[in-house]
Amino acid sequence: xxxxxxxxxxxxxxxxxxxxxxxxxxxxxxxxxxxxxxxxxxxxxxxxxxxxxxxxxxxxxxxxxxxxxxxxxxxxxxxxxxxxxxxxxxxxxxx
Amino acid sequence: xxxxxxxxxxxxxxxxxxxxxxxxxxxxxxxxxxxxxxxxxxxxxxxxxxxxxxxxxxxxxxxxxxxxxxxxxxxxxxxxxxxxxxxxxxxxxxxxxxxxxxxxxxxxxxxxxxxxxxxxxxxxxxxxxxxxxxxxxxxxxxxxxxxxxxxxxxxxxxxxxxxxxxxxxxxxxxxxxxxxxxxxxxxxxxxxxxxxxxxxxxxxxxxxxxxxxxxxxxxxxxxxxxxxxxxxxxxxxxxxxxxxxxxxxxxxxxxxxxxxxxxxxxxxxxxxxxxxxxxxxxxxxxxxxxxxxxxxxxxxxxxxxxxxxxxxxxxxxxxxxxxxxxxxxxxxxxxxxxxxxxxxxxxxxxxxxxxxxxxxxxxxxxxxxxxxxxxxxxxxxxxxxxxxxxxxxxxxxxxxxxxxxxxxxxxxxxxxxxxxxxxxxxxxxxxxxxxxxxxxxxxxxxxxxxxxxxxxxxxxxxxxxxxxxxxxxxxxxxxxxxxxx
Numbered sequence: 328x329x330x331x332x333x334x335x336x337x338x339x340x341x342x343x344x345x346x347x348x349x350x351x352x353x354x355x356x357x358x359x360x361x362x363x364x365x366x367x368x369x370x371x372x373x374x375x376x377x378x379x380x381x382x383x384x385x386x387x388x389x390x391x392x393x394x395x396x397x398x399x400x401x402x403x404x405x406x407x408x409x410x411x412x413x414x415x416x417x418x419x420x421x422x
Numbered sequence: 423x424x425x426x427x428x429x430x431x432x433x434x435x436x437x438x439x440x441x442x443x444x445x446x447x448x449x450x451x452x453x454x455x456x457x458x459x460x461x462x463x464x465x466x467x468x469x470x471x472x473x474x475x476x477x478x479x480x481x482x483x484x485x486x487x488x489x490x491x492x493x494x495x496x497x498x499x500x501x502x503x504x505x506x507x508x509x510x511x512x513x514x515x516x517x518x519x520x521x522x523x524x525x526x527x528x529x530x531x532x533x534x535x536x537x538x539x540x541x542x543x544x545x546x547x548x549x550x551x552x553x554x555x556x557x558x559x560x561x562x563x564x565x566x567x568x569x570x571x572x573x574x575x576x577x578x579x580x581x582x583x584x585x586x587x588x589x590x591x592x593x594x595x596x597x598x599x600x601x602x603x604x605x606x607x608x609x610x611x612x613x614x615x616x617x618x619x620x621x622x623x624x625x626x627x628x629x630x631x632x633x634x635x636x637x638x639x640x641x642x643x644x645x646x647x648x649x650x651x652x653x654x655x656x657x658x659x660x661x662x663x664x665x666x667x668x669x670x671x672x673x674x675x676x677x678x679x680x681x682x683x684x685x686x687x688x689x690x691x692x693x694x695x696x697x698x699x700x701x702x703x704x705x706x707x708x709x710x711x712x713x714x715x716x717x718x719x720x721x722x723x724x725x726x727x728x729x730x731x732x733x734x735x736x737x738x739x740x741x742x743x744x745x746x747x748x749x750x751x752x753x754x755x756x757x758x759x760x761x762x763x764x765x766x767x768x769x770x771x772x773x774x775x776x777x778x779x780x781x782x783x784x785x786x787x788x789x790x791x792x793x794x795x796x797x798x799x800x801x802x803x804x805x806x807x808x809x810x811x812x813x814x815x816x817x818x819x820x821x822x823x824x825x826x827x828x829x830x831x832x833x834x835x836x837x838x839x840x841x842x843x844x845x846x847x848x849x850x851x852x853x854x855x856x857x858x859x860x861x862x863x864x865x866x867x868x869x870x871x872x873x874x875x876x877x878x879x880x881x882x883x884x885x886x887x888x889x890x891x892x893x894x895x896x897x898x899x900x901x902x903x904x905x906x907x
Binding site for chain 1 (some may be wrong): 520524615617722725727728729731732743747748752753757758763766769780782785788798799800801803805843854856
């Protein structure tokens, strides 16, 4: 299965990854090999089989709507690359 | 007897009788680390001062008569579990200096039990790998042959236990990452049933597959660690509110009447003849102990690798979206604008294997491909679960290899990611089904490399797994061999 350069670049953009030419080539080839292998799944008749994302059936895992304390702001900022006045500092988002 | 060579239960007996102190035991472990760590490289972070203080506090408790099974026992923690105030890297440059402001539930429970945290062990980045070679920081060497990998992703934990650099360790398993390194390093490793152990504070790789579990020198130790770490946690909504049985009490009963299934599809081309032999020898031992072994079929086995390598990367691509340089971890400060900051941070911070899996996962989930890839894989997952359900109607446990070969050489599979993925064939289906799996040493290759036996069970039946493992272990002596370091 051939994955085009364009497809890899598109997927990399979705994943917010920057790939250089060598990486695009490499991943296109490796992804192609991997997807060829996975084509085997299409030969399997899965009609009527529900998809599984939860292997153990539990549902409605709720707690009472009680306000509980969060971690203090200073603690939340301990690993911040940049912070000021109790906030995370980031490059301009709007405009 | 060098104290570092003790098992958890042996050390506990001596601590309780005050024949040794936690301080002596912990000091012995750190001396051992000084002696062999240069060769093995299991640890990314060592916490000697903190550990010695924890040991002194444990001795104080023991002095007052409060000596529980894990009091004063030095343990290693895979660096994918958050430890409050202690660097947690996940083997990645993107978290190289990350210091969690909270403890994972498992570490919290171990500290409540007064166990000693020796340090954080090496792993494949974010748990993605089967050899620990994908760590951004260093290679870990298999203590049985330093030119070989310890397996992965919990390679550091497995190597540390095998090399007596801790009395036990905690790892995580998504597609085999506890069981496979345990097998390659000749130690016991358990992947619990999904939902049995809290994932709070376990840095997420694939949320429907990840589980935390013990790596130990014998099955008794495994039961002791499991007892402490399992249980419902309000902080993990996928943890199951089901009380834990007494895992140690169940060990001693025999195997009379036990029915063990041998999946016929597991006899694959590429299964090393010595692994196959070790498995057959193990089956004979288990039959000799009173069990009946019969052939079973898991017809969808051949689709497990493809299924896993669509489901897991898809979930990973979502879980790893949080590493954007905003609130924690690496931030590329040279970026001109926000989008560049995201791209540059992630591209510089993630290694090639992680990037590869994010790309596979993003592709499998993208518009136009979701049904064909992720959707289809999720359906096949249901069929794989059904296979096990069917098999367990006639059997109590299944017996299987852990890996097709013993530990491979460092560098051997790095150029061929698909070949690395294919070697997970025996550990992936149980992960997809959420069933528990125990790896116990069952033999050695002619070159002296360990081989593990995988014991698989019904959901929440870790008791039976450990009973089989314990009886098998007591009838053999593989678990008593140590590597020459």
